[in-house]
Amino acid sequence: MTRRIQFRARPSTRDLRHELFHALGPPGRPPSHAIGFDRMLRGALEEPRVLVCDEAQWLSKLCFEYPRHLWDGTASDLTIVFTGGNGCFEMLQSEPMLESRVHARQEVGRTPLDEVLTVIPAFPPVWAEVDPDLIAVCDQEVAHGNFRAWAKITHHLTTGLRRHPLIDHGAGLLEQGS
Structure with a gap:
């Protein structure tokens, strides 16, 4: 199942948590504390999933690190795909802990x-x-x-x-x- 998540420009980690919560659809209300929220999201991400972060160039450095934080703490085959325009790859490169986990970079040009x-x-x-x-x-x-x-x-x-x-x-x- 695919869920679309849209962010405003420069979302906070709180925005990411809440959008993921609503996209993943766990029962109940969103946790009120970050630690509990992260634990709940990791549990929801334990089944194999692909998390696509579109327009990733809008994410702050902290928000780029957040999906990596979830990935590191998840016992599944979570795949994270960052897509974006100008500045996206440079942001990934500026975060060594995230960049070291990038398995492939693909630049998509015009299709003939x-x-x-x-x-x-x-x-x-x-x-x-x-x-x-x-x-x-x-x-x-x-x-x-x-x-x-x-x-x-x-x-x-x-x-x-x-x-x-x-x-x-x-x-x-x-x-x-x-």
């Missing part, structure tokens, strides 16, 4: 058009029947090989199709927006 034309129709079903030329135009004009941009386009497309269900396969909706 031939891959876009293969992946986009196969990934979100809404694109399965759309003309490849229209997908290429969307990539050239808006997405530029960026999957975050494709996610936004797909979200807008599916929202538009819910509002206008008579438009077939999204092509008509995309052409209307041009």
Whole structure:
């Protein structure tokens, strides 16, 4: 099961604790003291999980250390993925205890058009029947090989199709927006 956690810019460790509590859904109310809260979160993280911290460049050094603190105290196969823009990797490197646990760094660049034309129709079903030329135009004009941009386009497309269900396969909706 996947739960999305969103933080405001520069969240505190208290914010992280509460967002994790609500995402993991343990019974009861959030503990009032940090030690009890951490113990409860470690228990909730004992089954194998992947914790994705998106926009990690917004985390303070203390907040970068907090998931590592949970990881060190968890008896499971917890995997933590930090994703982010400018400054994310530099922040990881500045924290030796965290950086020493980084198993892989992956920089994701633009996806070439031939891959876009293969992946986009196969990934979100809404694109399965759309003309490849229209997908290429969307990539050239808006997405530029960026999957975050494709996610936004797909979200807008599916929202538009819910509002206008008579438009077939999204092509008509995309052409209307041009």
